[in-house]
Amino acid sequence: DQQVKQNSPSLSVQEGRISILNCDYTNSMFDYFLWYKKYPAEGPTFLISISSIKDKNEDGRFTVFLNKSAKHLSLHIVPSQPGDSAVYFCAASARGRDDKIIFGKGTRLHILP
Amino acid sequence: DTAVSQTPKYLVTQMGNDKSIKCEQNLGHDTMYWYKQDSKKFLKIMFSYNNKELIINETVPNRFSPKSPDKAHLNLHINSLELGDSAVYFCASSQAETLGYNEQFFGPGTRLTVL
Numbered sequence: 001d002q003q004v005k006q007n008s009p010s011l012s013v014q015e016g017r018i019s020i021l022n023c024d025y026t027n028s029m030f031d032y033f034l035w036y037k038k039y040p041a042e043g044p045t046f047l048i049s050i051s052s053i054k055d056k057n058e059d060g061r062f063t064v065f066l067n068k069s070a071k072h073l074s075l076h077i078v079p080s081q082p083g084d085s086a087v088y089f090c091a092a093s094a095r096g097r098d099d100k101i102i103f104g105k106g107t108r109l110h111i112l113p
Numbered sequence: 114d115t116a117v118s119q120t121p122k123y124l125v126t127q128m129g130n131d132k133s134i135k136c137e138q139n140l141g142h143d144t145m146y147w148y149k150q151d152s153k154k155f156l157k158i159m160f161s162y163n164n165k166e167l168i169i170n171e172t173v174p175n176r177f178s179p180k181s182p183d184k185a186h187l188n189l190h191i192n193s194l195e196l197g198d199s200a201v202y203f204c205a206s207s208q209a210e211t212l213g214y215n216e217q218f219f220g221p222g223t224r225l226t227v228l
Contacts, residue, residue, distance in 0.1 A: 034216065043117070043203050043219030044156070089156060100169050101217065103156040 003027045004092050006104035014112050019077040021107050023090030026071065030092040034101065035064060035075050038087045047088070048075070077109075085111045116140050117220040119204050125226045126194055133190045134223045136204030144168070145187035146217065147179060148203040156203070162187055194227045201225070 005024045013019040021035075031052040036044035050057040050064045050073070057064050063076045077084055090104040117138045126132055138145060146161040146169075160179040161169040167179070176192040191198060201224050205217040 036219075041221065043205070043221050045219065046216035049216065100158045100161065105154050106156075 002105075003030075004090055004102050004104040006088075006090050006107045008107050009105070010108040010110065012110040012112055013080050015082060016079045019075075019080045019084065019109055019111070021075040021077075021088050021090070021109065023073045023075075023104055024071055025073075025092050027092070027094065027102075028071070029094040030102075031095055032093045033064070033066060033073050034091040034093075035062075036089040036091060036103075038089065038106070044089055080109075080111045082111050082113065085109055117204055117206055117218050119202075119220040119223050121223060122221065123224050123226075125228065127228055128194055128196060130194050131190070131192045132194060132225070133188055134202055134204075134225070135186070135188045136220055137186050138204075138206040138218070138220075139185065140206055140208070140218060142206040142208040142218070143184055144207050145181065145184070146205040146207075147187065147189050148205060148219075150201045150203065150222070152200070160187075160189075191225075194225075196227050199225055199227045 003026050034049040035047040037047045038044040048059050048062050048064050050066050055066050066073045087106040087108045089106045091101045093101045120135045144163045147159045148156050149159055150156045159171050159173050162181045164184050165181045178190045180188045201222045203222045204220040207217040
């Protein structure tokens with residue numbers, strides 16, 4: 001049972017345009033959401049996060065939007081750059097000492113020249 | 114300086130063998146994790162240790178045993194390797210009282226292939 005779903009396995013975007021990566025979750029107890037970026041042969045690296053008390057968090061070219069009623073979040077990258085080509089993992093967690101981060105399956109983003 | 118390091122990077126071995134993967138973090142974090150990324154690309158947590166104490170132990174076979182000699186190290190020992198154990202194993206660390214609330218720093222992964 002996938003609690004965090006990334007339904008698009010891949011996405012291609014022209015350089016300079018906006019990249020929008022989507023993520024849905026099923027567990028209403030999740031109250032913290034993260035995006036990780038992964039290059040081939042490397043471990044995932046943290047990109048940006050958002051708490052459920054917010055609906056938007058921005059860091060430079062990266063913005064995460066959270067729609068709690070729809071159980072949906074998205075990552076916007078603008079403008080997209082060649083170095084953004086990577087796999088992006090959406091992740092979520094719930095409050096509590098033993099709660100863990102649940103990862104989605106990832107979306108591979110290709111930035112086209 | 115590498116923040117979270119794993120050795121070896123690649124591991125090819127025969128079914129039935131016993132192998133270990135080592136992980137070290139130099140970030141001063143108090144929590145470390147092991148994740149498995151299987152052929153379907155899901156990244157799933159296996160174990161986490163906080164200050165050498167086992168916190169999360171997902172449903173993994175008893176053949177997998179984590180060992181934390183100190184809070185900077187979390188090793189993964191696997192007995193009687195099976196074909197289905199082939200995957201990429203990632204170590205990670207974080208500094209958090211509540212585990213989910215701080216970013217985790219990942220190692221580069223160990224690709225295990227069981228023949």
